[in-house]
Amino acid sequence: MPIDPKRIALGWPNYIDEATLTGGRWLPTLPLTHLQDARTAVVAKSASLAPEDTQYWITLPKRRRVHALCLYAHNLSSTATIRARVYRDTAGQDLIYDTGRVNAWPITYGLDDVLWGDDNFWNRRLSEDDRQSYTPRAIVAFDDRFIASAVHVEIHDPANLDGAVTLGRALLVDVWQPNYNVNFGIKHGYNSGTEVKTAKDQNRTRYARRITPKRTVTFDLGFLNESEAFLRLHRLQRTEDIVGEILYIYSTDPTPENNARNMVCHQTDLDPLTHSFVANFENGMSLLEIL
Incomplete structure (x- = not known):
């Protein structure tokens, strides 16, 4: 089934690190295998913008359940498109899903963000002069949860002003949604990290060392059954700890508001499961964006 846009979704584990990456044409000094480096500043760079150069294969060592692909820390232009084809076999002969x-x-802007006459007035898509100020993250959610052995990714970006595609990280994940959505009281915010020092002059002049803020979200999941509590969240804490990547999707609806909330993140705390009442559990989560 497609991911329900009315409930949050959490994607993990990231299978990219165990996969074999092949295809396309990537610079020898910035190879495709850099997608398997968790440091987003370590990028892969294509040799050109030709479609045959900006495509690649993700081949898994064994069949895995996959439900979403995310390309992260990329330089894709506002008109770029991505196509993912999911295969049951490693040879790429048994196609089971094509995203197109x-x-x-x-959609990045609200109606109040664009002016009549702007090139993007009708589609409200990202303008090139604003692109650098947004977290470069492309989420491709599949229409179902597939058992796959390989995924073929095609990137089409002829308008890219850099003359090549760069990718800092990729996530290929399974996705879980709770039977009941998060409790009311969910909090979306920012962790600043900016440091400010005050001089000992008469004006107490402030000097700031600005750091890019990271998004945060904290929420409580209630009315969890025993399977959700121990075979999903308890297992998530064990396998991902406070360092493993999690794809947080507030909603798959392509709205500006959801674009502001969806992110790649990790847990900051491992809250214990609470057996709140008969056959029901609850758990709190605190997530911090990975840049």
Whole structure:
């Protein structure tokens, strides 16, 4: 089934690190295998913008359940598209799903953000002069949860002003949604990290060392059954700890508001499960964005 846009979704584990990456044409000094480096500043760079150069295969060592692909820390332009084809076999002969071309950037602006006469007035998509100020993250959600051995990714970005595609990280994940959505009281915010020092002059002049803020979200999941509590969240804590990547999807609806909330993140705390009442459990989560 497709991911329900009315409930949050959590994607993990990331299978990219165990996969074999092949295809396309990537610079020898910035190879495709850099997608398997968790440091997003370590990028892969294509040799050109030709479609045959900007495609690649993700081949898994064994069949895995996959439900979403995310390209992260990329330089894709506002008109770029991504296509993912999912295969049951490693040879790429048994196709089970094709996303078709989907936009790398979702709708980014609200109606009050664009002016009549702007090139993007009708589609409200990201303008090139604003692109650097947004977290470069492209989420491609599949229409179902597939058992796959390989995924073929095609990137089409002829308008890229850099003359090549760069990718800092990729996530290929399974996705879980709770039977009941998060409790009311969910909090989305920012962790600043900016440091401010005050001089000992008469004006107490402030000097700031600005650091890019990271998004945060904290929420409580209630009315969990025993399977959700121990075979999902308890297992998530064990396997991902406070360092493993999690794809947080507030909603798959491609709205500017959801674009502001969806992110790649990790847990900051491991809250214990609470057996709140008969056959029901609850758990709190605190997530911090990975940049």
